[in-house]
Amino acid sequence: MTTTKPHRINPNKLLLxxxxxxxxxxxxxxxxxxxxxxxxxxxxxxxxxEAVINKNQYQLPWQDLTSVExxxxxxx
Numbered sequence: 001m002t003t004t005k006p007h008r009i010n011p012n013k014l015l016l017x018x019x020x021x022x023x024x025x026x027x028x029x030x031x032x033x034x035x036x037x038x039x040x041x042x043x044x045x046x047x048x049x050e051a052v053i054n055k056n057q058y059q060l061p062w063q064d065l066t067s068v069e070x071x072x073x074x075x076x
Contacts, residue, residue: 006066007073011036011044014062019049020072027053030075036062 019031028051035048037059047062052075065071 005068007068007071009062009066011047011062014044014047014065017073018075019065020074020076022070022072028056029053031058 037046
């Protein structure tokens, strides 16, 4: 049985990183992190992903990007 390890991510280095969705919706496959949301202790809690094709923006917890089933680092 093969297990896939989650991406190891430093949330403080996510800004402007590139991601590819493994299950594109509405032709939105490639994304860039355009903003980080932090709590009162300056800990990253969420990020804004912007679709390259149409500039739609989505907020999600940064931990969602660790899922190798849903995301690949870089543009593939």
